[in-house]
Amino acid sequence: MRVKSETVTETMMLNMGPSHPAMHGVIRIILELDGENVVDSDIEIGYLHRAFEKEAENATYNQVFPYTDRLNYVSPVINNVGYALAVEKLLGIEVTERCKYIRVIMSEISRICDHLTCVGASAMELGAMTAFLYMIKAREFLWELLEQVTGARLTIAYCRVGGVKADLPENFEQEVTERFVEVRKVLNEVHGLLTKNRIFVDRVDGVGVISKEDAISFAFTGPMLRACGIPYDVRRNHPYLTYDQIDFDVPTETTGDCYARYLVRMEEMEQSMRIVEQALRKMPEGPTNVDHAGRIMQPSEMVDAAKVGKTRDMKLVQLELSPNLEGSERQQHQQVNALAKNVVLPAKEDTYGNIEGLMNHFMLIMEGWGIRPPVGEVYQAVEGANGELGFYIVSDGTDKPYRVRVRPPCFAFTAAIPTMIKGGMVADVVPTFGSINMIAGELDR
Amino acid sequence: MSPEQQNNAQAQLPQVDGERPALGRLHQQFPEAILASHSYRGDDTISVAGDSLLPIMQFLRETPELSFETLMDLTAVDYLKMGKSPRFEVVYHLYSLTHNHRLRVKVPLPEDLPEVDSLTSLWKIADWYEREVWDMFGIKFRGHPDLRRLLMYEEFEGHPLRKDYPKSRRQPIVAQRT
Amino acid sequence: MGVGEFITSKLDHAVGWARKYSIFQYPFITACCGMEYMGVACSHYDIDRFGAGFPRFTPRQSDVLFVVGTISHKMAPVLKTIYEQMCEPKWVVAFGVCTCTGGFYDNYSTVQGIDTVIPVDLYIPGCPPRPESVLDGLMLLQEKIQNQKQEILPKAKWRETQSSVSRLL
Ligand code: SF4
Numbered sequence: 047m048r049v050k051s052e053t054v055t056e057t058m059m060l061n062m063g064p065s066h067p068a069m070h071g072v073i074r075i076i077l078e079l080d081g082e083n084v085v086d087s088d089i090e091i092g093y094l095h096r097a098f099e100k101e102a103e104n105a106t107y108n109q110v111f112p113y114t115d116r117l118n119y120v121s122p123v124i125n126n127v128g129y130a131l132a133v134e135k136l137l138g139i140e141v142t143e144r145c146k147y148i149r150v151i152m153s154e155i156s157r158i159c160d161h162l163t164c165v166g167a168s169a170m171e172l173g174a175m176t177a178f179l180y181m182i183k184a185r186e187f188l189w190e191l192l193e194q195v196t197g198a199r200l201t202i203a204y205c206r207v208g209g210v211k212a213d214l215p216e217n218f219e220q221e222v223t224e225r226f227v228e229v230r231k232v233l234n235e236v237h238g239l240l241t242k243n244r245i246f247v248d249r250v251d252g253v254g255v256i257s258k259e260d261a262i263s264f265a266f267t268g269p270m271l272r273a274c275g276i277p278y279d280v281r282r283n284h285p286y287l288t289y290d291q292i293d294f295d296v297p298t299e300t301t302g303d304c305y306a307r308y309l310v311r312m313e314e315m316e317q318s319m320r321i322v323e324q325a326l327r328k329m330p331e332g333p334t335n336v337d338h339a340g341r342i343m344q345p346s347e348m349v350d351a352a353k354v355g356k357t358r359d360m361k362l363v364q365l366e367l368s369p370n371l372e373g374s375e376r377q378q379h380q381q382v383n384a385l386a387k388n389v390v391l392p393a394k395e396d397t398y399g400n401i402e403g404l405m406n407h408f409m410l411i412m413e414g415w416g417i418r419p420p421v422g423e424v425y426q427a428v429e430g431a432n433g434e435l436g437f438y439i440v441s442d443g444t445d446k447p448y449r450v451r452v453r454p455p456c457f458a459f460t461a462a463i464p465t466m467i468k469g470g471m472v473a474d475v476v477p478t479f480g481s482i483n484m485i486a487g488e489l490d491r
Numbered sequence: 492m493s494p495e496q497q498n499n500a501q502a503q504l505p506q507v508d509g510e511r512p513a514l515g516r517l518h519q520q521f522p523e524a525i526l527a528s529h530s531y532r533g534d535d536t537i538s539v540a541g542d543s544l545l546p547i548m549q550f551l552r553e554t555p556e557l558s559f560e561t562l563m564d565l566t567a568v569d570y571l572k573m574g575k576s577p578r579f580e581v582v583y584h585l586y587s588l589t590h591n592h593r594l595r596v597k598v599p600l601p602e603d604l605p606e607v608d609s610l611t612s613l614w615k616i617a618d619w620y621e622r623e624v625w626d627m628f629g630i631k632f633r634g635h636p637d638l639r640r641l642l643m644y645e646e647f648e649g650h651p652l653r654k655d656y657p658k659s660r661r662q663p664i665v666a667q668r669t
Numbered sequence: 670m671g672v673g674e675f676i677t678s679k680l681d682h683a684v685g686w687a688r689k690y691s692i693f694q695y696p697f698i699t700a701c702c703g704m705e706y707m708g709v710a711c712s713h714y715d716i717d718r719f720g721a722g723f724p725r726f727t728p729r730q731s732d733v734l735f736v737v738g739t740i741s742h743k744m745a746p747v748l749k750t751i752y753e754q755m756c757e758p759k760w761v762v763a764f765g766v767c768t769c770t771g772g773f774y775d776n777y778s779t780v781q782g783i784d785t786v787i788p789v790d791l792y793i794p795g796c797p798p799r800p801e802s803v804l805d806g807l808m809l810l811q812e813k814i815q816n817q818k819q820e821i822l823p824k825a826k827w828r829e830t831q832s833s834v835s836r837l838l
Pocket of ligand 1: 116201700701702737738739764765766767768772795796797798
């Protein structure tokens with residue numbers, strides 16, 4: 047029987063989110079459906095707007111670090127590094143060679159964590175719970191590694207303007223090697239579980255496609271752009287830190303669909319591990335544990351001595367610090383921080399032990415003094431886990447930034463969701479959304 | 492990726508040497524519209540007049556020697572507390588994939604008429620960026636198809652990133668329990 | 670103690686025991702704490718040992734609302750709706766310092782503690798709380814569920830509810 051021509055069909059509106067089981071992020075997608083096909087859609091964001099930019103205007107330069115952690119909370123170190131580099135560019139200072147390598151190592155470990163979460167979570171949304179559990183297990187190994195260095199698992203605020211909080215612990219290289227063996231095992235397993243799995247491939251192959259032109263017009267960067275076949279990577283095109291001395295590939299695919307993005311992310315994890323291994327090898331010698339005076343002193347003793355004015359040899363004495371400050375002893379402090387007294391806090395031995403150190407510390411902490419860059423503006427981009435993460439900072443010469451703007455990489459992807467899902471099925475929304483790795487903290491700031 | 496492919500990739504994206512090709516070309520083309528230009532800490536910056544923004548952007552995008560295909564970022568700054576006049580500045584960050592260079596374009600806007608042309612006709616991403624700037628700063632974009640708030644809710648009054656908006660003035664939409 | 674009282678208190682105990690080991694949770698994940706929540710829920714820390722390993726992604730089938738992450742003023746109405754959709758008995762856990770007090774976000778867009786929007790039973794501070802403290806919190810919640818007066822409707826009340834429901838239908 048032929049359908050009568052006057053049959054009227056109506057489209058249906060369907061709301062997804064902002065708290066939806068198949069979406070690991072707070073975003074609302076309003077779909078206009080014709081049967082199961084997506085005719086049109088609208089995106090509503092801002093459910094996690096936490097006023098990062100306003101908070102940053104009211105904090106001193108170093109106080110902004112904890113806020114940057116919470117932008118892309120899956121790879122906090124990269125945000126730290128990006129912000130630190132931007133402020134350092136504004137100040138015109140450069141950190142030590144060892145510090146640069148430490149930042150590279152920590153950023154890449156973070157990137158692996160981010161990709162593990164992204165691939166795992168998007169696989170879970172398609173029903174592949176096993177892959178998710180495996181990948182979170184691998185992430186847990188890396189988080190423990192991060193915890194050894196920074197003392198926290200997730201929101202770690204590791205960088206400072208002009209350096210990092212503490213040097214790497216002993217045996218770090220060995221730990222990394224051991225954990226990377228585990229991570230590689232997991233990646234192999236996941237490759238086995240997903241890459242040629244018919245069910246998975248059917249759901250992602252040819253889904254959520256975006257053309258090269260659209261990708262450029264939407265200012266895509268990172269894995270999403272590379273999945274379209276454009277090998278743009280900030281680490282390669284505008285090398286910062288020591289990425290120009292390290293050998294790594296920028297993986298690309300050509301199809302621009304969810305499967306391509308999955309493959310690019312899987313390959314990038316391998317490349318990140320390569321980078322970490324090389325950086326560990328190339329890093330200049332670690333701290334020399336030679337004690338100048340050959341005498342170890344308790345902090346209280348030292349303070350007592352200082353009170354009666356015996357500070358003459360203090361600079362030469364190694365102090366025993368509390369375990370929380372491990373890695374930031376004087377020798378290590380010099381290795382990982384820039385030589386700029388007006389920016390970097392003195393080593394804790396100096397703060398506790400002699401008047402110069404105490405005053406230096408005080409001047410940097412006191413409101414209205416602190417780090418005061420010259421009047422000006424800079425834009426610094428780093429390769430975040432999702433793409434180009436840019437910090438645009440305007441300084442008015444005081445100790446607080448006048449304006450901090452973040453260029454969030456996943457903003458562009460989210461804006462492009464309607465283009466990517468148009469014409470597809472409702473079920474395709476889920477893999478597409480999973481593959482863009484939207485992180486609400488970064489998207490809404 | 493094979494080594495050959497990688498070489499190709501690098502050939503596509505050559506490094507620009509220290510010269511500033513963008514600035515010279517632009518000065519020739521639009522002598523009046525360029526208000527100022529400088530290069531602080533290696534970031535090339537130009538200030539342009541609001542009414543010629545659209546042709547300048549088009550020129551920057553379409554001239555082969557410049558070809559800024561990507562609008563990396565769009566934001567604004569409120570200079571109220573720095574005492575600058577005019578009060579607002581809209582800041583565009585452009586990037587060229589072909590030539591691998593960057594340019595910052597700024598448009599100063601007065602307080603009583605914060606309006607500038609929309610770039611939605613050139614870049615698709617400009618849509619959301621402009622909505623965000625409207626939401627946060629109250630700067631209007633002429634010709635934008637759908638200028639709604641992006642991050643805040645419709646009931647919200649004022650523009651929170653303006654310097655005269657107090658940091659913790661809240662406008663809850665559900666009744667607060669005590 | 671009379672016999673009736675003895676029976677009700679024993680029944681209370683039994684129901685509490687059953688309830689505390691079958692926590693169906695609704696994770697209301699918004700922000701960074703969600704990453705830590707994933708860590709807790711996965712195999713490494715394994716909250717299944719506490720009978721809470723089964724997240725239900727619909728509020729109508731769950732007993733405990735885990736509010737994980739910052740709540741903004743834009744999100745607050747959604748949170749309230751979800752809370753109202755849950756059936757009694759229900760508990761609310763504030764996971765992370767943002768949900769407890771607003772944390773270090775004190776600005777125009779964040780809610781200063783979700784207890785300004787919905788009632789809260791348990792606060793787990795930390796930014797984000799470590800998995801160990803989440804497990805600790807979960808045990809405290811179990812204790813609370815065990816020790817509280819269990820709301821079991823008496824027969825007459827039950828019939829009343831039934832009839833009012835059928836009247837509605
Ligand atoms: S408590 Fe801390 S980690 Fe948790 S959501 Fe708030 S800011 Fe993020």
